[in-house]
Amino acid sequence: MAALTPLAISTIALLAERPMHPYEMLQLLIERRDDRLLKVRAGSLYHTIERLERDQLVEAVGTERSGNRPERTTYAMTDAGRDALRSAVTDLLRTPVNEYPRFPFALSEAHNLPADEVITLLAERRDALAADEAELESVIVRAHERGVHEAYWFVADYLLTVHRAELAWIDRLLDRLRTKDLAWPHPQ
Known part of the structure; x- marks a missing residue:
């Protein structure tokens, strides 16, 4: 099997x-x-x-x-x-497994795009993650209100924590790209 x-x-x-x-x-x-x-x-x-x-x-x-x-x-x-x-x-x-997530791969190839395009794309991703964050917060609130045992929904808390960490990282990266603290190899 x-x-x-x-x-x-x-x-x-x-x-x-x-x-x-x-x-x-x-x-x-x-x-x-x-x-x-x-x-x-x-x-x-x-x-x-x-x-x-x-x-x-x-x-x-x-x-x-x-x-x-x-x-x-x-x-x-x-x-x-x-x-x-x-x-x-x-x-x-x-057992931890390398799941080959797409976002880290995209980051590893982002240098192939102009910095201003990367900034735009990351800002769009940031907005989408922020919307997901709000939805995850809502799921957790509804689960609490309905008295659903936490063991059935703590995955939402995990996903929320991961979203928040990614949002914070993207915010720092966007700031570094916008202020040119991070030098970019691709011409504008």
Whole structure:
């Protein structure tokens, strides 16, 4: 069996809560804003469920039809799925992995652009991060207000902390670029 993808882990984790059908899983992933953490697409989710079922990590436990809607198959996690979920989360928490993020790579190649263009692009990124920061703050406030146990949403606090660190770093870099404290190799 291949290593579980993030979507496979999330799928099994949803089924740890209760049996459900793929459409319900998709709606929960979007509602819970898990699309900030992994790619959430209906086609990918259905393919993931097929693979998990083939690997006997989930199993179909029923089919229902409501009105003119197509049949919906409900899935449940198997004991092997519970073990695989535990193993995957354990490995992800324990072991640092170089994930090859795009932004550091872009920074390493920014010298290929004129400084004024880099300033503009970084300012746009900064604005987008600031908007994300406000949304993350809102998620945390709503979770507090709804009494959601922190273990279910502390990832939002992590993301907020990372956003704030990146914002502070970008602000310092923008200041250095604007004041010419950071010499730029590319001609204007």
